[in-house]
Amino acid sequence: MPIHRKVLMTAVSVAVLVALAASAAAQGSSPVSDLKSPPAVATPAKQQQARPSTREQSATSAQLKRGSAYDWAVGIAAGRIEGTPLRLSAEIAQVVDDGDNLRVVPIVTRGVFDNLSDILYLPGVDGAIVYGDILEHYRTTRKIRNIEKRLAYVANLSVAEMHVLVRPGINSLKELAGKRVNFNTAGTAAAYTGPIVFDRLGIQVIKQFEPHREVIAAMTRTEDVAAVVFVTTKPAQPIAQPTWPEGFKLLPVEYARALEEFYLPAYLEHTEYPKLIPAGQKVATIAVPVILAVYNATTDSDRYRRIARFVDRFFDRLPQLQVAPYDPSWKSVNLAATVPGWKRFAPMQARLDRLEAAKPRGITSS
Numbered sequence: 527m528p529i530h531r532k533v534l535m536t537a538v539s540v541a542v543l544v545a546l547a548a549s550a551a552a553q554g555s556s557p558v559s560d561l562k563s564p565p566a567v568a569t570p571a572k573q574q575q576a577r578p579s580t581r582e583q584s585a586t587s588a589q590l591k592r593g594s595a596y597d598w599a600v601g602i603a604a605g606r607i608e609g610t611p612l613r614l615s616a617e618i619a620q621v622v623d624d625g626d627n628l629r630v631v632p633i634v635t636r637g638v639f640d641n642l643s644d645i646l647y648l649p650g651v652d653g654a655i656v657y658g659d660i661l662e663h664y665r666t667t668r669k670i671r672n673i674e675k676r677l678a679y680v681a682n683l684s685v686a687e688m689h690v691l692v693r694p695g696i697n698s699l700k701e702l703a704g705k706r707v708n709f710n711t712a713g714t715a716a717a718y719t720g721p722i723v724f725d726r727l728g729i730q731v732i733k734q735f736e737p738h739r740e741v742i743a744a745m746t747r748t749e750d751v752a753a754v755v756f757v758t759t760k761p762a763q764p765i766a767q768p769t770w771p772e773g774f775k776l777l778p779v780e781y782a783r784a785l786e787e788f789y790l791p792a793y794l795e796h797t798e799y800p801k802l803i804p805a806g807q808k809v810a811t812i813a814v815p816v817i818l819a820v821y822n823a824t825t826d827s828d829r830y831r832r833i834a835r836f837v838d839r840f841f842d843r844l845p846q847l848q849v850a851p852y853d854p855s856w857k858s859v860n861l862a863a864t865v866p867g868w869k870r871f872a873p874m875q876a877r878l879d880r881l882e883a884a885k886p887r888g889i890t891s892s
């Protein structure tokens with residue numbers, strides 16, 4: 527019903543009530559008392575006792591909202607249900623859980639790159655597992671101002687290496703200029719990191735975003751696509767398992783100055799890719815950090831206090847995550863490790879500073 531009709535009907539109703547009241551006053555009776563009420567229905571005594579009053583319901587609601595785990599719930603945007611980030615988030619939730627004092631809620635999302643948007647805009651999300659170079663994408667493509675000040679990192683959880691698989695006759699990244707390179711489908715790590723790396727190196731390729739499985743199958747038959755790019759934890763099984771035609775290889779990605787802001791040097795080895803890398807050789811590449819990030823809230827906000835409490839529990843209980851039955855990757859997590867292009871969340875930095883100050887002179891964090 528249009529708004530103006532609702533207002534008109536309300537006005538008419540009020541006018542009718544006023545007229546009735548005036549008439550009743552003139553007759554010395556109440557218009558309400560003269561109206562016949564429906565007969566009351568008897569309610570059993572037990573039902574009357576079981577039904578809480580409005581005041582009791584309000585008190586119960588207030589107790590749920592105040593002084594409970596709802597006040598100290600931290601949502602972590604993890605990723606797709608089949609991905610490693612969701613599993614890591616679930617393990618964090620299990621270990622740092624502290625009853626009403628702290629509750630961590632892992633959240634299934636569209637993927638690790640949309641997780642950053644969830645921190646910024648989705649209610650209930652305070653942290654997320656993201657890739658370290660996502661800040662570049664949000665600065666240059668989504669044009670979000672001061673993005674690096676609105677987020678901070680808690681820990682570097684792992685790294686994902688860049689893999690560039692090429693057809694025969696191509697021996698360097700520069701030779702891919704002007705050729706078609708596939709970066710997998712939109713939303714994947716390769717679809718974000720790959721173009722950033724090529725753009726920073728000044729290599730202009732024809733960017734394609736098709737499913738790798740289909741493109742790889744076609745690469746062995748046609749020359750339409752010169753290379754495919756993976757960004758994932760090694761070894762990448764779609765690369766490691768097949769037997770490739772002669773001449774297919776993994777190209778080196780040298781650690782150039784233009785890549786230092788967000789990436790780390792890494793290597794791919796023969797033991798990981800015996801069908802593509804000769805014995806005794808390595809292929810240089812880069813790695814993007816996979817990090818636990820949080821919203822960098824103001825220090826006087828409830829959100830900041832929630833995240834700070836979460837960081838304290840995570841700091842204290844990380845050793846529990848580094849033993850079975852939890853994911854083996856926790857064993858390599860070093861809370862003192864830095865992340866290129868990111869600033870560490872202040873409460874985590876304070877814990878590390880206190881730990882460093884408590885050590886005997888001459889001993890530093892590794």
